[in-house]
Amino acid sequence: MKTPIDTYANVPPQDIDLEKAILGSLILERDAILKIDITPEVFYKDEHREIFRAVEAINSTGKNIDLLTVAKKLKDDGKLETIGGPIYLAEVTRNVASAANIEQHASFLLQSYVRRELIRLSSEIMQLAYDQSNDIDDIMRLYDTTVSTIDAVIAGKKKGREIREILK
16 A cells, blocks of 8 residues: 555656746746746646747747737647646736746756656666666666766756756
8 A cells, every 4th residue: 555655756746836837927927938948848747838839939939928829829739728728828827926036936847857857767777677688788878878967967056057958
């Protein structure tokens, strides 16, 4: 029988409220997108990735980002209902007062993403290691890549580099 700690331990690092706060800030404040450098992959929820892609697409055209333009872009792409419709999109903006802390929020979001990636890579190594039919050299290459990634993240944080830059 699983204990509450076991269940919690299996939940990938994520913060849905933080994701909503970032998306809401991007939708409500014109220049918020210029303050952060993240990719859709850092969002845990698929719906949030789609909303962010719409925001990025609108920004790339030079048009203003707001609730209506994001809803239109999602509708044009056939994704509006997939993300929960206009009601969910409005909900994302509901509890956002400003984008004042968006850089810090994006940093927290990146940290959760890196944790998920490290868990994924570690799990992959573990699965490969258990299967004795796998070539040990392939397993060691993946292990070396994972260790290098971890080292780069640690070194980058010490030097103030962005996690996203390191993971490229």
